[in-house]
Amino acid sequence: MSLLAVLDRLSEVSSFDKTLESARTAVNKALQPQAFKDLLHGSWLGHPLHPILAMVPVGTWLSAGLLDIAPPTRPAATALITTGVAASLPAALAGAADWSEQDDAVRRLGALHAVSNVAALGLYVGSLVARKKGNGGLGRALAYTGLGVASASASIGGHMSYAQSSGANHSVVDARQLTTDWIDLGPLDDLPDGRPALRTGEGQGAPVPLAVVRRGAKVDAFISACAHVGGPLAEGTVEEVRGSECLVCPWHGSAFDLESGQPRRGPTASAQEKLQVKYEAGRVFGKLPDRHVSK
Ligand code: FES
Structure with a gap:
């Protein structure tokens, strides 16, 4: 069985769902107010923050593994490990914020990812303690074990992103399906004012749902499948919301x-x-931006 198949199997194990739900409630309570949680999600940046923050512990710990090989560079390795340990807290907070808003299968693997990261962190803290006490051999052994655990954990995180699409923009999938021609969204007067209406566009194989919002004489149209x-x-x-309609x-x-x-x-x-x-003869038409036109 491939590694990916093993992770898929693990994401189906529901035995710990009650515990995970309690953990989710606790995370949601702890990461308040909403503005703080949005800061961790990366909503202000237009990109998930967790993978950016996670680069620091992964990068510093991997580099420390290389510097630990030669005695003259081992003090630098200790400094890098310390940096990675300090950077793991914000990375973990951002990961917890994202995890709390995912579906069951992603949350199950996410829990395994978190437990593995805590284990890796513990090993690196143990490594720093051993180094401080002058036991460099033990410090290096703990650090290399931590690197192995952190690498396994990173592959779980990668599976969550690539195979389970957590953190991906889900509206892009439908955008790729949608025709790049102008779509007739019907008469302006048929659209309700101040609330979204469902319209469909021609897709490759299946119609693509669109969310169309009329405010007076102005219309905004979106792919209906939420980016989250x-x-x-x-x-x-x-x-x-925060000063914007x-x-x-x-x-x-x-x-x-x-x-x-x-x-x-x-989230x-x-x-x-x-x-x-565009508007023509009392009708509304929508079209994807040109970046979606394939050459
Ligand atoms: S906010 Fe989660 S699917 Fe839209």
Whole structure:
């Protein structure tokens, strides 16, 4: 059985779901207010923050492994390990924030990822203690074991991103399917004012749901599948969030600026795919931006 198949099997184990739900509640309570949680999600950056922060412990610990080979560079290795230990706290907080807003299968693997990271951190702390006490051999042994555990944990995190699409922009998948021609969204007067309506565009094989919002004579149109994990924005609401009129997802409350599609509230860290709009003879038409046209 391949490593990926093993991880897929593990993501189906539901024995610890009750414990994970309690942990999720605790994380949500601890990471308040929402602005703090959004800071950790990376909603302000337009990119998930966790993988960026996680680069520091991974990079410093890997570099320390190389510097530990030769005696003259071992003090530098100790400094790098210390840096990685300090950087693991913000990385863990950002990971916990994202983990708390994912589905069951991702949360199960995420728990394994977190436990592995805590084990790696413990080994590196033990390594620093051993080095401080003058037991360099033990310090290096603990650090190399920690590097192995951290590497295994990183592969779990990679599986969560690539195989389970956690952190991916889920609106892009539908955008890729959608025709790049102008789509007739119907008469302006048929659109309800101030709330999203469902329209569909021609896709490759299946229609693509669109969320269309009319405010007076102005219309904003988006891919309906939410950038976070694909919730139906056409069933969402229009609300003012942090000073902007936003389309709000009914699943986890991500809020997208109606003008730009940029996130104004998490858990999403990605912008929602937005269509260009034109009006002709009382009808509304939408079209994907040219970046989606394949050459
Ligand atoms: S699917 Fe989670 S906020 Fe939309």
